[in-house]
Amino acid sequence: xxxxxxxxxALFARxxxxxxxxxxxxxxxxxxxxxxxxxGAVVLKSQVLTGGRMKAGGVKFADxxxxxxxxxxxxLELEINGQKPxxxxxxxxxxxxxxxxxxxxxxxxxxxxxxxxxDMGGIDIEEVAETHPEHVAQVHLSTLVPFSPFKAKxxxxxxxxxxDDLTRLTPIVASLVEVFLRYDLTxxxxxxxxxxxxxxxxxxxxxxxxxxxxxxxxxxxxxxxxIGKEETRQARPPTRFEIRGAEVDASDHRxxxxxxxxxxxxxxxxIGAGGGSLTLFDAIRKHGxxxxxxxxxxxNPSVKKACELTKLILxxxxxKKIAVMMNVVSNTRVDIVxxxxxxxxxxxxxxxADTIAIFRIPGAWEDDGFKILGKYRVEYCDRTVSMFExxxxxxxxxxxx
Amino acid sequence: MSILIHRDATFIVQGITGRExxxxxxxxxxxxxxxxxxxxxxxxxxxxxxxxxxxxxxxxTAKTHxxxxxxxxxxxxxxxAVFEAIEAGVKLLVIVTERxxxxxxxxxxxxxxxxxxxxxxxxCLGILSPEEAKMGGLGGPAVNVRRAFRKGPIGVMSRSGGxxxxxxxxxxxxxxGQSTAVSIGGDAIIGSxxxxxxxxxxxxxxxxxxxxxxxPGGRMEAELADWVRENRSRLPIVAFMAGRFMDEMPGMxxxxxxxxxxxxxxxxxxKIERMKAAGISVAERIEDIPALVKERL
Numbered sequence: 241x242x243x244x245x246x247x248x249x250a251l252f253a254r255x256x257x258x259x260x261x262x263x264x265x266x267x268x269x270x271x272x273x274x275x276x277x278x279x280g281a282v283v284l285k286s287q288v289l290t291g292g293r294m295k296a297g298g299v300k301f302a303d304x305x306x307x308x309x310x311x312x313x314x315x316l317e318l319e320i321n322g323q324k325p326x327x328x329x330x331x332x333x334x335x336x337x338x339x340x341x342x343x344x345x346x347x348x349x350x351x352x353x354x355x356x357x358x359d360m361g362g363i364d365i366e367e368v369a370e371t372h373p374e375h376v377a378q379v380h381l382s383t384l385v386p387f388s389p390f391k392a393k394x395x396x397x398x399x400x401x402x403x404d405d406l407t408r409l410t411p412i413v414a415s416l417v418e419v420f421l422r423y424d425l426t427x428x429x430x431x432x433x434x435x436x437x438x439x440x441x442x443x444x445x446x447x448x449x450x451x452x453x454x455x456x457x458x459x460x461x462x463x464x465x466x467i468g469k470e471e472t473r474q475a476r477p478p479t480r481f482e483i484r485g486a487e488v489d490a491s492d493h494r495x496x497x498x499x500x501x502x503x504x505x506x507x508x509x510x511i512g513a514g515g516g517s518l519t520l521f522d523a524i525r526k527h528g529x530x531x532x533x534x535x536x537x538x539x540n541p542s543v544k545k546a547c548e549l550t551k552l553i554l555x556x557x558x559x560k561k562i563a564v565m566m567n568v569v570s571n572t573r574v575d576i577v578x579x580x581x582x583x584x585x586x587x588x589x590x591x592x593a594d595t596i597a598i599f600r601i602p603g604a605w606e607d608d609g610f611k612i613l614g615k616y617r618v619e620y621c622d623r624t625v626s627m628f629e630x631x632x633x634x635x636x637x638x639x640x641x
Numbered sequence: 642m643s644i645l646i647h648r649d650a651t652f653i654v655q656g657i658t659g660r661e662x663x664x665x666x667x668x669x670x671x672x673x674x675x676x677x678x679x680x681x682x683x684x685x686x687x688x689x690x691x692x693x694x695x696x697x698x699x700x701x702t703a704k705t706h707x708x709x710x711x712x713x714x715x716x717x718x719x720x721x722a723v724f725e726a727i728e729a730g731v732k733l734l735v736i737v738t739e740r741x742x743x744x745x746x747x748x749x750x751x752x753x754x755x756x757x758x759x760x761x762x763x764x765c766l767g768i769l770s771p772e773e774a775k776m777g778g779l780g781g782p783a784v785n786v787r788r789a790f791r792k793g794p795i796g797v798m799s800r801s802g803g804x805x806x807x808x809x810x811x812x813x814x815x816x817x818g819q820s821t822a823v824s825i826g827g828d829a830i831i832g833s834x835x836x837x838x839x840x841x842x843x844x845x846x847x848x849x850x851x852x853x854x855x856x857p858g859g860r861m862e863a864e865l866a867d868w869v870r871e872n873r874s875r876l877p878i879v880a881f882m883a884g885r886f887m888d889e890m891p892g893m894x895x896x897x898x899x900x901x902x903x904x905x906x907x908x909x910x911x912k913i914e915r916m917k918a919a920g921i922s923v924a925e926r927i928e929d930i931p932a933l934v935k936e937r938l
Contacts, residue, residue, distance in 0.1 A: 454742040475892030514896040515801020518884035567807035570781020
């Protein structure tokens with residue numbers, strides 16, 4: 241769950257990281273007021289959850305409050321990668337002599353947090369690591385032994401920083417590590433970490449990603465930072481269809497009808513579980529099918545849940561048929577899913593035989609399930625028909641319709 | 642033979658009185674597994690299908706040899722339960738629970754390393770050695786397990802629990818049984834990756850080939866490719882890669898917690914290329930797996 245820059249900076253500041261003067265403006269008039277308060281040159285930055293801000297024109301400089309107002313007007317209207325800005329961050333402009341990079345993230349192979357520090361900040365760190373490996377330090381951190389600032393010092397010193405710069409940088413980098421560990425972050429990054437012409441170190445830009453699983457644990461922090469419970473912070477905001485999908489899943493604690501994602505096709509998918517859905521979605525596309533949605537059912541959903549999910553998918557304009565498919569199941573009951581999807585068709589005023597292109601869920605209670613499907617003349621198959629072949633049959637039926 | 646578990650392996654179930662744990666206990670007992678105790682704090686004295694419930698792991702380890710533990714407690718209690726088992730000397734932990742923040746998973750893994758214990762999962766269905774034992778919910782009720790799993794020479798590792806069964810079913814139908822199938826878990830950080838389990842399969846004389854199920858996200862497939870290259874493995878490997886559509890959808894999470902494309906190395910295209918370069922066969926469809934295995938046996 242990604243934070244906006246102003247939220248990341250607010251989090252860093254709580255733990256003592258030095259920031260430039262400034263704050264978030266929601267309107268151009270507010271930006272003008274903030275610029276006047278700061279006095280002198282300011283920088284205005286669009287608050288979006290995507291990269292490429294500078295290139296897109298989302299960062300502007302101003303010398304007077306009037307200029308700041310004009311710049312803010314342009315930034316607030318500018319969409320970047322399809323995202324409308326949350327606001328514009330107005331900050332004092334500092335003379336920067338050098339830029340550093342500091343980040344903490346997870347090393348999936350070592351299964352430990354890793355602190356990465358470089359004296360070549362502001363540019364792509366992976367590129368620096370390849371072209372100038374001696375300018376990138378990596379220090380792994382224990383999750384059991386309490387963190388101690390010498391680890392930060394070692395990372396900073398490893399790229400050749402010494403003297404006052406070392407003693408000034410160490411506490412800033414150490415506080416970044418503390419924030420990462422304390423709040424279950426998956427990324428805490430200061431880039432650039434600037435050294436001003438008068439020798440101060442400042443957080444110029446910051447990135448924070450909080451692990452979705454840790455949201456509840458840190459609910460208090462999120463409230464304090466003004467992050468609402470409804471904000472999913474995915475790569476794109478949820479559609480109405482997706483919000484209703486989440487409501488279906490939340491309506492009943494039995495089983496999962498999760499991760500409903502909208503696509504623009506005409507074949508509705510009631511698929512599962514985690515890996516099965518990935519496999520089946522690929523298979524539908526491979527056969528030239530156009531999915532209307534993605535979803536993951538599993539964990540033995542109730543008849544009601546399967547029914548409501550089916551109704552939601554059938555309510556999407558342009559959806560002609562649905563394919564109901566899973567890998568061989570062991571904990572989900574085939575008969576219950578069969579009942580649910582048939583009920584969903586009937587309650588939507590559709591004939592199950594015509595609407596369900598294929599039913600391929602083999603496994604627990606399949607005989608009972610197949611009996612029900614047979615009664616409603618729905619085409620079904622057992623485990624001797626592969627997931628790929630079932631997907632082919634579904635797509636062929638769509639194309640013939 | 643098999644890896645990790647065998648017919649005489651003893652294990653306990655932590656959180657045994659929970660709804661899913663009760664089912665899992667029944668399924669494992671029906672399949673012949675030796676469950677020597679269960680733990681739910683405050684419930685000592687009860688039993689679940691004849692398995693005595695205790696308050697502490699040590700209440701069981703003090704009297705009986707315990708090879709492993711299946712941990713199925715709510716996410717906020719999982720770390721504590723795993724620490725308790727490791728400190729009581731249990732060497733194999735199967736963590737079923739999902740939605741544990743990775744910082745806590747890393748702590749469990751770090752403690753396991755210090756104590757010489759192994760973790761499978763979290764967010765997994767466990768381990769199954771056909772005709773030997775089943776440790777976890779993998780394959781479901783014993784009657785369903787017998788339909789999908791057969792004893793044989795193939796080691797299976799999968800990031801998806803459900804697809805472990807689908808793949809084993811496909812292999813069994815083609816006459817290829819399994820030595821051990823491991824649902825390794827769907828999280829970004831898990832106790833045992835493909836590469837970390839390979840030495841075990843390598844040391845098992847009955848395992849003749851490996852099949853893996855993989856997904857976008859993480860570096861586990863790259864790690865396996867490196868391992869194969871560095872260790873001149875005797876075992877041919879066939880991989881199936883799901884979630885190819887995700888290459889075009891960076892930043893979106895599908896399937897499992899660890900399944901997200903954030904950089905080039907997370908894409909299926911990149912993983913497939915790395916695996917092929919290391920000599921791993923990549924199947925386009927699940928039903929192509931048996932032929933690819935037979936070609937290389």
